[in-house]
Amino acid sequence: MPTLTIDGREITVEPGTTVIRAAEMLGIHIPRYCWHPGLSIAGNCRICQVEVVKPKLRFPCTVSCNLVASDGMEILTDSEAARKARADVMEFLLLNHPLDCPICDQAGECLLQEYSYAVGRDKSRFDEEKVHKSKRVRFSEEIVYDGERCILCTRCVRFMKEVAGEEQLAVVERGDHAEIAVAYGRELTSPYSMNIVDLCPVGALTSADFRFKSRVWFLTNVPSTCTSCARGCSITVGARWEKIQRLTPRENPDVNRWWMCDHGRLNWKYVHAPDRLGKALVKDAGRLAPADTDEAVRRAHQLVNRFVTKRGADGLFGLVSARLTNEEIFLAREYLAGVAGVKNLDVRPRTGEGDDFLITADKNPNSLGASLIGIAPEEGAVGLEGFAEAVKAGRIRGAVFFGEDVDHDPEALAALDSLEFLVVMDYHLTETARKADVVLPGVTWAEKEGTITNVDGWVSRLNRAIRPPGEARPDLSLLGGLLAAARPEEEGLDRPEAVFEALGKAVPAFAGIRYADLYSRSGRVAVKAAAAAD
Amino acid sequence: METKMGEANGAFPPEHLRERFDAIVARYPRRTAALIPILMAIQEEYRHIPREHIEGLAEYLGCTPAHVLGVITFYTMLSQRKRGRHHLYVCKTLSCHLRGAGEVLRALEEKLGIRADRGEVTPDGEFSLETAECLGLCEQAPCILADGIRFGDVTPETVGRIIDELKSRGA
Numbered sequence: 001m002p003t004l005t006i007d008g009r010e011i012t013v014e015p016g017t018t019v020i021r022a023a024e025m026l027g028i029h030i031p032r033y034c035w036h037p038g039l040s041i042a043g044n045c046r047i048c049q050v051e052v053v054k055p056k057l058r059f060p061c062t063v064s065c066n067l068v069a070s071d072g073m074e075i076l077t078d079s080e081a082a083r084k085a086r087a088d089v090m091e092f093l094l095l096n097h098p099l100d101c102p103i104c105d106q107a108g109e110c111l112l113q114e115y116s117y118a119v120g121r122d123k124s125r126f127d128e129e130k131v132h133k134s135k136r137v138r139f140s141e142e143i144v145y146d147g148e149r150c151i152l153c154t155r156c157v158r159f160m161k162e163v164a165g166e167e168q169l170a171v172v173e174r175g176d177h178a179e180i181a182v183a184y185g186r187e188l189t190s191p192y193s194m195n196i197v198d199l200c201p202v203g204a205l206t207s208a209d210f211r212f213k214s215r216v217w218f219l220t221n222v223p224s225t226c227t228s229c230a231r232g233c234s235i236t237v238g239a240r241w242e243k244i245q246r247l248t249p250r251e252n253p254d255v256n257r258w259w260m261c262d263h264g265r266l267n268w269k270y271v272h273a274p275d276r277l278g279k280a281l282v283k284d285a286g287r288l289a290p291a292d293t294d295e296a297v298r299r300a301h302q303l304v305n306r307f308v309t310k311r312g313a314d315g316l317f318g319l320v321s322a323r324l325t326n327e328e329i330f331l332a333r334e335y336l337a338g339v340a341g342v343k344n345l346d347v348r349p350r351t352g353e354g355d356d357f358l359i360t361a362d363k364n365p366n367s368l369g370a371s372l373i374g375i376a377p378e379e380g381a382v383g384l385e386g387f388a389e390a391v392k393a394g395r396i397r398g399a400v401f402f403g404e405d406v407d408h409d410p411e412a413l414a415a416l417d418s419l420e421f422l423v424v425m426d427y428h429l430t431e432t433a434r435k436a437d438v439v440l441p442g443v444t445w446a447e448k449e450g451t452i453t454n455v456d457g458w459v460s461r462l463n464r465a466i467r468p469p470g471e472a473r474p475d476l477s478l479l480g481g482l483l484a485a486a487r488p489e490e491e492g493l494d495r496p497e498a499v500f501e502a503l504g505k506a507v508p509a510f511a512g513i514r515y516a517d518l519y520s521r522s523g524r525v526a527v528k529a530a531a532a533a534d
Numbered sequence: 535m536e537t538k539m540g541e542a543n544g545a546f547p548p549e550h551l552r553e554r555f556d557a558i559v560a561r562y563p564r565r566t567a568a569l570i571p572i573l574m575a576i577q578e579e580y581r582h583i584p585r586e587h588i589e590g591l592a593e594y595l596g597c598t599p600a601h602v603l604g605v606i607t608f609y610t611m612l613s614q615r616k617r618g619r620h621h622l623y624v625c626k627t628l629s630c631h632l633r634g635a636g637e638v639l640r641a642l643e644e645k646l647g648i649r650a651d652r653g654e655v656t657p658d659g660e661f662s663l664e665t666a667e668c669l670g671l672c673e674q675a676p677c678i679l680a681d682g683i684r685f686g687d688v689t690p691e692t693v694g695r696i697i698d699e700l701k702s703r704g705a
Contacts, residue, residue, distance in 0.1 A: 167597070170604030183599030184585055185594075 004073035005367070019064035019075055020048055031086060032079050032117045033093075033201045034153035035065035038258045040162055043155050045093075047115060051087040059083040062279060063321035063445040074106035087119040094124065096131045096176060099147045106203030112151070118307040131176045141190040142208050142262065147179040150204035156180060156196035163259065164190040176444045180204070191359065194262045198248055209266060210246040214238075219245055222465040223520050225452055227323060227445045228264035230356075230362035231241070232454035234522070235260060237446060237465035244268045244446055244466065252521050254460050261359050268446065271466075275428045278470020288439065293471050297478060300400075300423045300438040301485035304340055307398045307421060313341035317382055317396045320375045321403035322347040324475060325450025325462060326510070327499035329366065329373045332402045332480035337374070339486040344382040344396065348373050350403050360455050365445075369453035372509045372525065391415035401425070403442060403475060405432035426477055441472040448474035451518060457528020459510070461518040546590025551579060557592070565595045569605055573612050582616040610666070618655045618662035620700040623679040627668035630676035634689070638676050639665065645697065661697070663686035 003012040006023050013022045018041070020030050033045035043066040050064045053074040060081045076082055091417055093112065101107045133147030134287035148456060152171060157180065168188050172181045183187060188196075197207045219238035223457040226247065235255035238246045249260035280296030281288040291299070307316060318336040319514040320329055336342040347370045354361030364370075377383035382390040388411040390396040399416070400423045407430050416435040426434040433439045447468040451459050468474070480494025493499055500515040513523035547555045551623045554575060572591065576583055583606050592599045606612050624639045625632075639650060642663055648654035649661040671677035674686025677697060681703065685696050 031573040168600050170598075170600040172604055174608050181600070181603065183603050186599060316589060 002071040002073070004069045004071070004075065006075045011068050017069050017533055019050060019067045019069055019073075023050075023064065023075070023077060027273065028077055030064050030067065031111070031118070033111055033151055034155060036199060038163065039155060039158045039199075040427065042065050042154050042158065044153065046089045047086055047093075048509045049082060049089070051079045051082040051085075053275065068501045083119050087121065088113065088496050090115055090120050092142070093151050094120070095126050096148070097151075098130065100149070100203075104203040105206045105211050105216075106200070108242060110203060111201035127224075132531065133177075133179050134181075134509070137181075138187070138208075139182055139205070140193055140221070142194055142266070143188060144206050144211065145180060146204050146206070149202050150180060151202055152178055152180070153201060154180075155199040155201065156205060159186070159196050159199055160190065160193075163195070164192045165396070166190045168193075169196075173354055181497075184432040191261050191263060191355070192259060192357070194265055195259050198258075198265065207246065213247050214240050220465070222463045223250055223461070224445070224463050224465060225365075225460040226260060226264040227452065227462075228261075229352075229360050229363035230360040230365060230367055230454055230455040231256065232365055232458065232460050233260040233264060233358060234460060235264075237447075238462075239465045241457060242466045244271055250520075252460075252522060254524070255454060255456075255460065257360055259358065263359070270428075271444045271446050272385070276469045276472070277427060277429055277433075277439065278472055280441050280471065281429075281436070281439040283434075283437040288434065288436070293441065293473060293478075295437050296440055297481040298485055300440060301482050303421045303423060303437060304398070304400060304482075305486070308340050311344065311397065315388070315395065315397040317341045317344040317346075317387060317399040318342045319346055319348060319384060319387075319399065319404045320370065322349075322367045322370040322375070323445075324366065324370075324403045325452055325496070326369040326459070326494050327450045328403070328484060328504060329370050329375060329481055329494065330503045330506070331476060331483060331499060333373055333375060335482050335486065336444065340370055342400075344390075345375050346377050346382075346387075347352075347371075348384055348406070348408075362455060365454070366452040368457060368528070369468040370456060371450075372453065372527065373503070373507055374526065375378045388412045388415040389473070391418050401432060401436075402479070403427075403532055405430035407431045425475060427472065440478045441468075442475040442478060443468040443472050447472070448476065450474075450476060451496075451500060451515070453525055454522075457524040459513055459518060459524040460522040461520075463519075476490050485529070537654070546587055546594050549699035551575070566597045566601075569595055569602065571599065573602075573606060573609075577612055580616070580692070581619070581621075582613045583626065583682050583685050610664075613651045613653075616655065619660050620681055621664065622696075622700075623664055623669065624650065625667075625669045625671070625675070625679075626665040629668075629672035633675040635676035638678070638688050638692045638693060639663070641693045642697075653670060660701070 006028055011022055011026055023030050031047045034042045038452050039322055043063050043416050046063055047060040048064045052062055053062050065300050135146055137145040139145050141183055157169045160169045168182055169180055171178050184438045219240050222237045224235050224237050228236045234252035235247050236250045236252040247265050249258055251258050279290045280293045282291040282296050282299055320332045350363035351361050352363050381398055384462045399419055402425050422436045423435045423438045425440040425442045426433050427442045427444045445462050446465045449464050450462050453459050477494045480492055484492045497515045504510045509525040509527045518522055539639055555572055558571045559565055559638050572650050588599050588602050592602045616677050626635050632696050643649055646661050647657055655662045669677055670678050671684055678685040680686050682702055
């Protein structure tokens with residue numbers, strides 16, 4: 001294995017490792033535009049030049065993205081020669097660049113700005129008319145291209161070809177006329193197209209959805225996890241004014257590498273929909289009326305408790321959403337199975353199209369968590385499928401829905417009218433919730449903290465990015481309230497970290513994962529890890 | 535010999551060219567390798583690359599329309615604008631420039647009544663003009679390349695003869 005020194009620091013690397021990657025391992029950042037760890041090497045932007053002291057080359061500097069480390073190699077990344085080489089590259093890249101940073105969405109996270117700041121000149125020596133190119137070209141409904149800002153690094157072209165598997169972009173024309181384009185009458189159709197917006201190191205590719213919404217430096221960026229399918233891609237939530245402004249993928253080698261799908265990226269509008277619940281609702285004289293949240297929690301427990309005392313738990317049905325966090329599902333099970341003794345427990349499955357990359361057919365983000373924790377009808381018990389019939393037959397007479405609805409199933413929805421009582425916890429007023437006796441105002445993934453278990457057993461964190469509307473509360477706190485009402489003598493349990501710890505003790509699959517470790521990376525549940533090792 | 539001008543209607547390969555294209559493809563280990571030779575054949579046939587053929591060609595060779603467009607726009611000998619039956623490249627690189635290529639170009643433009651920088655074609659469809667980078671005939675600067683024939687030591691006075699010669703040879 002070759003040993004080389006970079007800026008005087010020695011490192012031994014696998015044969016074939018490039019200098020830019022070896023530097024990365026040492027924590028040395030070499031500037032790059034065209035190079036990206038998830039794409040093939042193009043070597044066209046030249047900004048990653050370093051000085052090669054040993055072996056002696058004909059020219060002192062060369063690109064580090066395409067330079068394979070060799071034994072005894074000596075590299076300087078920040079010498080005068082290396083800085084000069086990069087400064088020259090910067091001057092060329094900016095010759096025809098419009099320098100429209102004040103109105104450019106990329107400003108603040110632009111690598112042209114970044115490296116100009118490092119090695120750029122304060123004056124342009126170019127006094128001719130700049131070359132003009134295409135502006136505001138729609139590559140798709142969601143992606144806008146600006147040819148004048150483009151530095152032709154071809155990250156987008158390579159992403160479409162190598163990762164999305166659809167070569168829908170090409171460099172057209174030549175020299176200073178070159179631009180990126182789609183074919184005539186075509187647009188980008190890959191469900192992963194919007195990754196090119198993140199990949200673009202400059203302001204050439206922007207998101208139609210996020211354009212001109214906010215300067216990026218005013219966003220609060222919170223690491224979280226996408227809940228649009230069972231993949232659970234790691235994401236960054238960019239929020240401002242207590243509103244989500246954009247979601248972007250966050251690097252996670254175990255789950256989604258650098259990518260996410262367009263659907264997940266754009267699927268957050270419902271968080272700010274007008275039907276959000278900002279207050280608890282309690283049925284009073286046949287009508288739902290706003291109520292104090294603590295009062296509603298007490299009332300909900302009273303309904304469950306009275307029913308179980310009078311009729312026993314066999315007539316009670318519990319629907320627990322596989323969209324809830326591991327902690328919430330665990331407390332929901334503690335309450336329904338542990339306290340009330342409910343055996344009729346189920347989740348509502350959600351399926352759709354999946355592919356062989358990131359998008360899973362399972363659209364519930366936490367199906368595996370729900371099944372590991374044990375949300376499923378016991379042998380002979382009533383599940384969601386038999387729910388409507390069991391209500392008709394008088395076998396089920398009361399129901400508790402945590403984070404879930406049956407709006408998709410007219411028969412089940414109609415069956416709710418025959419129940420003696422219905423408690424619903426949800427973040428918005430569903431048709432199901434309208435039929436409830438008590439509606440507890442929960443929140444969405446963006447307003448709470450917790451963990452979800454993805455399809456491969458990776459456990460990732462949700463973190464609170466924005467404030468919940470009105471008096472809505474994280475579901476875990478509502479569930480903790482129910483448990484506290486049931487077991488007033490015990491210490492309350494509603495902090496995610498404490499619940500996760502309790503979960504690890506109760507469900508062996510989760511033992512060994514430390515909650516605090518999950519802040520920016522994922523931990524894997526034991527069963528899946530064992531299955532993968534087989 | 536007058537080539538029959540097939541009309542580009544989008545069906546690919548056009549019936550009268552199928553055999554020729556299949557033969558080109560057969561020369562290469564991968565279908566996509568035939569892209570440039572086939573584009574040149576299309577250019578020869580239609581005097582440009584008709585836009586309607588891009589999708590069909592991509593499908594025929596197993597690549598994407600974006601890839602085909604990238605190749606078409608990269609090479610100057612492939613044109614998306616229809617050229618004249620005789621297309622003249624006037625060299626404008628250093629040797630020719632110093633030896634009066636500018637005057638030669640102006641004389642041609644005047645004689646034919648078309649502009650090179652606008653990609654114009656004479657109304658009868660016979661001639662079009664284009665400036666070119668070095669044609670490799672510096673010792674005979676200024677030079678012109680037309681219909682595959684090199685013309686050296688051209689002067690504004692001799693451009694008329696070149697046009698006559700091209701006309702007499704037909705297309």
